Structure formats: structure tokens, C-alpha cells
Amino acid sequence: MAEIIVETRDLEKVYTIGERRQQILKDINLQIFAGEFVVVSGSSGSGKTTLLSILSGIDRPTSGSILLSGRDITGMSEDELAPVRNVETGFVFQAFHLVPSLTALENVMFPAELRRDPQARVKAEELLRRVGLWERRSSYPQQLSGGEKQRTAICRALINHPKIVFADEPTGNLDSENSRGIVELLAELHREEKTTLVLATHSPEIAARADRVIVLRDGCIVEKGEGADA
Ligand SMILES: Nc1ncnc2c1ncn2[C@@H]1O[C@H](COP(=O)(O)OP(=O)(O)O)[C@@H](O)[C@H]1O
Ligand SMILES: [Mg+2]
Known part of the structure; x- marks a missing residue:
């Protein structure tokens, strides 16, 4: 049976706004x-x-627990969680979330520098070369196209070799040609690096490429697909 990377138990999230729950x-x-x-x-x-957000430790559940690589992250303090988020997970956002004052190369290096990796620059350069952005390494986010920004963000998510990459509607802000490029890139990384990839999308074309599709409706899982041990 394959190793379990993420496991949740009776996870629940509730927002209470005034009287409304x-x-x-x-x-x-x-x-x-x-x-x-x-x-x-x-x-x-x-x-x-x-x-x-909850699976990746960015947000916390109201109740229930999350195990990341067998470790319960639910009760961890911010200080304990920060390195887990930085090293064990990578996150690709719909709106890219690049730091505007840093170049593409510096954005990619950033998570590796946080952990004082002496190879930060070399690794970032390799990643940018791989996604076809070598020529753009000194550009700032505002000088990059949407597709280039998202490729930069993917490199940033990968630099610490996370066990699992989360991508939240990574093509949501891109035109169809750039979307295809990003999906190809993520699928290739998954195939070649065996990275675990959890991708939120409502695109049926992307869903068709997944090993498994989990369908949410009103906060409940209504369809789980088949797990690796099924
Ligand atoms: N910080 C928040 N406070 C209150 N409600 C929220 C908050 N974030 C999300 N929601 C609500 O939670 C529900 C699910 O949102 P979300 O997880 O963003 O769904 P999706 O990504 O599938 O569009 C929505 O009804 C949204 O309005
Ligand atoms: Mg969303």
C-alpha cells in the first residue's frame, strides 16, 4: 500500500459572523x-x-485533525507550523502572490533562503531554466505575463522539494493557451518528480488528467474516486 501523505479525521470548518453560523x-x-x-x-x-488552505496548514479547522506525513499538525503553534509549510508543502495560488519588489529569480529563491539553503540560487536558476524562464529571471512580476508569473510561482513552490504541492485554481486567471501550458507543466512535474499534487479546479479537462477526483458540494465530499489502495 502506498504511503499516506495527508490524512484528515472528521475535519470541520465553521465561520460565525455575528449570530450567523x-x-x-x-x-x-x-x-x-x-x-x-x-x-x-x-x-x-x-x-x-x-x-x-487547511490541508496545507495555511488555515486551521474548527474541529477534527490533519496529519501531514503522519504528523498531527492540528495543534501546532505558528512557530512549529511555519517550517512545515515552507519545507514539506508548496502552494500555488490563483492570483500568483509573487512579491512585487523581488525579481523572478529572487521570488523563487525566497523559500530556500528562509531555510538558509546555500544552494538557493543554483536551484532557483535550474528551475527557471526548466520552465523556460531563464531569459526572464531578472524581471519583476509586473513585467511578466500571467503565464510567466504562474510558472515563476510554480518554481517557488518546488524549490524546497516539498512532498506535496497544493494548487488552488492555478489557471483561474489565465487565458486558455497559458492555462494549457501551466497544466502541462504541473502534470509533467507530477510525472517526472513523483510530486504529490492536490489541485482545485472546476475545469473538467484538468480533472480528466487526475488519478482521482474529489468532489465537494456545500462543504461535504460527495464523490471520492478511488484511492491508491482501492
Ligand atoms: N474568511 C471567511 N469568512 C466567512 N466565510 C468565508 C470565509 N472564507 C470563505 N468563506 C465562505 O466559505 C464558503 C466556501 O468558500 P471557498 O472555500 O472559497 O470555496 P471555493 O474555493 O470552492 O469557491 C463560501 O460560502 C465562502 O463565502
Ligand atoms: Mg476557491
């Missing part, structure tokens, strides 16, 4: 296996972003 995620029990490409689908507002 809104249940965003409910009864989320899932396992993601090493090397899997899992798509999380579901209509807008179904809870995809909230789920990915």
Missing part, C-alpha cells in the same frame, strides 16, 4: 497517497480553497 466544511475524512494527482472539484463556494 456558517458551516463551510463538514465530515471531511480523506487520505491522499504519495505520488497521487488529486483534483478537488466543485462549484464556486463549495469549499475548495478552504479545504486546501
